Amino acid sequence: MNGSVRRLAVAAAVLGVWSGGVARGETPAAPAAPSVQVDGRDVSKLSQIEDATLEGLLGLSLEEQLGQTESVSRSRESVLRAPATITTIDATQIRLSGASTVPDVLRFVPGVTVVRNAPGNYVVSLRGTGGLASNNVILLVDGIPLNNPLDGTVSWDLVPLHVEDIERIEVVRGPVSPTYGADAYTGVINILTRTSIGLTPSYLVRLRGGASPQGGSAGSLSARFVHMGPKLELRTFLNAVHDDVAAAPANPAIPATAPAGDRLAAMTVLSLKVSRTSSVSLEIGGVWSRRSGMDHLVLDSQAQTQRLLFGRALYELTDLGGHAGNFRLWAQSINVEIRAPSTAETGFTYDGAGSLRGAVGTDLVFPLSGTLSLQLGGQGSIERIEAPFVNPNANRALRPAYGFYAGLKASPSRALDLVVTGRGDLVPIAAELEYSYRASAIYHRDSWGLRLTGASAFRTPSYVEATGRFIDPASQLILLEGSDHIKSPRNTSLELGATFSPSSRLTISPTVYVSRLSNLMVEDFESLVRRTFRNSTTPRTFLGGELEASWRIADTLTVLPSAGILQWLDGAGEGDANVGVPSQNARFTGGLRVQGVLGNDRWGYGVGATVASPRSYRVRSGIPPIVIASNIPTTAFVSGVLERQLVAAPSLWGSVRIIGSIPGNAVESPLPLATPMGQSAILGIEFRRD
Amino acid sequence: MRRSALTRYRWRNIAASLFLWPLLAVHPAQASKNRNAAILARVLSFELSLDERVGPSVGVAVIYKRGDPASEANAEEWLQGLAELAAVRIKDRPFFAIKVVYAPDALRAAIDQGGIDVLLVADGLTAESEVIAKLARAKHVLTAGNAASYVERDMTLCVTEQGGNIKIIVNLNAAHLEGIRFSSSLLKLATIIR
């Protein structure tokens, strides 16, 4: 009893002390709160707060840091969980790359091959499909395809924006036909137009001009206006460009000079938020462009003008089914006209070619449960092409095409996504249903993700390949003809990709893949009696690897290395396929960019270099055909920029850009009259409010 | 019949629990406020106009409402969080934080003579936020609030928790009126209110 009374008395005394303390407003000493840690370092022990990244302080996961995309599945998803390899180049990276065209920005993306034939004339290809043809990748602007419906080619001079009016470029590599349909068999390049995160309305006018030691000059005048209101969004872009840098071939014995690459472009985006969950938007744009028409069929350097008109109306409904469902209904059209007032004595031009396509489509994402969602979509389109080099039976006909896709996404756990998508397309050229599919498993944690994707996709033969009829004006002989029994080239690929972030400053993304290209197109000039496009009977299989990283050493310094490698697994095959020939693809490409902003964002700098290993070509091409035999040695491309805010209010910026190849007369295109990449120094002045 | 140990020592256990509770309690509120304070300091390093408007050091005044214990407790949490960073510099400048009871004259004096460059408004001052914002605009100091409602109305900045995540909210119009400019590197990580 004494013991229990004693214990009670002690307890009462302690209680009294404690409660007295509470009454005085003091709490007993609490244990110290755990220190704030970023990348394993105690923030309170840093000398500068800038030594901790904001992403680390906010505790952003890798998924949140990488952001979102719509370019892989045509619906919004995080980049980490998207079922394909995607590289995102944001506006700051574009501006600090020093590049003045989209292809020059793309040089730094692993797995992308860029070849400049002449000013304004580029061929861009992905993953082992380097070669002479430029119809193996889809160019999108805000998701609107801008490939020429006639032959599926991409004209990079028809991008309707100045490169610095681009918000982001998303390069999706691998077979993505299950989403985009009958052409996206090596990937898509989606250019997103600039929005504004700063003041609204914002506007900008920029003037650039410079010259080249290889001869020629380049300049541009462009403007943009952006208003981002709570309900109404209006964005308008204007761009005028002149480029005749290094327009003369490197061989002084060749007198021909390529015409300058000139263009005028305008584009407007109008969006209206109808209600909390629905919006409508209208995008229209047009480009007039003049450049050398040189390509694998036109071997001469004569000028070719193109006029592009495009538009899309889009209705979007979000928040379906209570969580993250989405419905879109869209209508889009594209018209491309080509004129080539030829001054050449011989040779073929695309003069008189016109194409028109109108399409309507729908995309629906519907959550079936918390872990399962369904994606459905379809489109119907009508095309009309007209050209003097098309079989009269096929000219001017209206041709419909249809596609329908369905996908299922399951997330059995928070860390695992399983995605399956299948698509069928009925296209005018292939008389049967063509299919494509993709299956992906994506495992993701806070700071890393792993993706395994198998996919098969095809490219529908173009009207030129199926119905072309190229007649020599001198002899009236048919030099090359399409074949209406031609099959669709196909790409089947298995890839394993990873993204991991050892710290909030460093992100590394390696990818390995094996790819099989079959039914590749051969422009068969070997036949004696009738030369046609036909399919190669030899599939090409190759292994590829890509690596890219982003290392933000400080707020003022970011390093961005990239590398790509190709290893062909089967023999050389037929040399006349117009893409996918091993010797025509650089075995190794590498790049490095260093960039940053300084001085309260008043200075910006960037420098980058890429290098591509040698390529060689031995192929019969052109109309009339000649043997193109060319060895392209290791080529290096460099671009850099230094910019400074000259006046704070109104905001006036000056810049100097250096861009070009080393050496300056290096030619990276095998075409006989191709001009060097050249070097140029460009000064710029920019007035902006944003 | 023997009573169970639990009932025999029931009162002792209860007393012990009451004594031990303050020692054992974790302070999640303080842990997150330390992180929010670090984020606020980091956000200030993204301010492009900082060099033009601050002196040799960056001063933060945490404002609370007199007679409102919740407001004062909130201010105290912020102060403790900022005090943790006493040795850390923002753009090569040391920074300090003080607690100030809301009164327009006191605030004006703090800005003019106390070297205050940031007004951090604790809970409970919704009615007074307009006056605070007006003063800040006149004096070109940055206003930051503890709650999203502040930044939706008058103030420039808020670091707050929403749905388990920490969010930075920036009101660009208010920032413009206060003469504040932020780097786009910050704006792309923040929720923007125009």
Add this chain to the structure above:
Amino acid sequence: MRDVAQSGIWILSLVWLTACLSPLDAPSAFSDQVYLCGAENAALEDAALAQCRDTDAQCEGVVSFRGTVDAQPVTVGSPITHSGITDVGRADGTTSREIFVFGLAPYFTFSFDLPGFEAPPGHTASGLFVPVEGVCSTMTNQTPCEHPVLNLEARGGTYLSIINGLVRDIQIETADDLQVYFTGELARGGNVEGCFHLLAPHP
């Protein structure tokens, strides 16, 4: 919202089901060509010859063949754009005449080369003549022909390919004009049958 989505999908399904996909039709240019040989095509040949006589463009007759050349099915009916005659005098005083006819297919120009015409006694160097006997009609017999009896030479684009043909049967009909029928296999693979009708030169 679900209704909108559903109706959107129905619309597209209806379009798909109701619209027909017209097959793409881009036949080769050979499908526009007419085979002019044989009794069944006599009328076509006569019409072609009449057109040849009337035209201002150079036309010395008609030539036509069909078969498989270079693994391609080929049909050609063409005016003879020009012809050539080469006489080679022999030691014994006889003359061996070689005749070329040139024509135009959609994809290539071509020529037929018919050597080994014996001049009849007392021939003059003008006009066409047809050997009465001893014509080379087969490669298997002992013949005075030392060369393949018919060459098919095709030129397309800027380069030249030659198919040496071993044409086995030649039927020559006597007339003022020279009519030759032939069938046979080609050295590079393939076979042809055809004819040409070379109009007699008018004084």
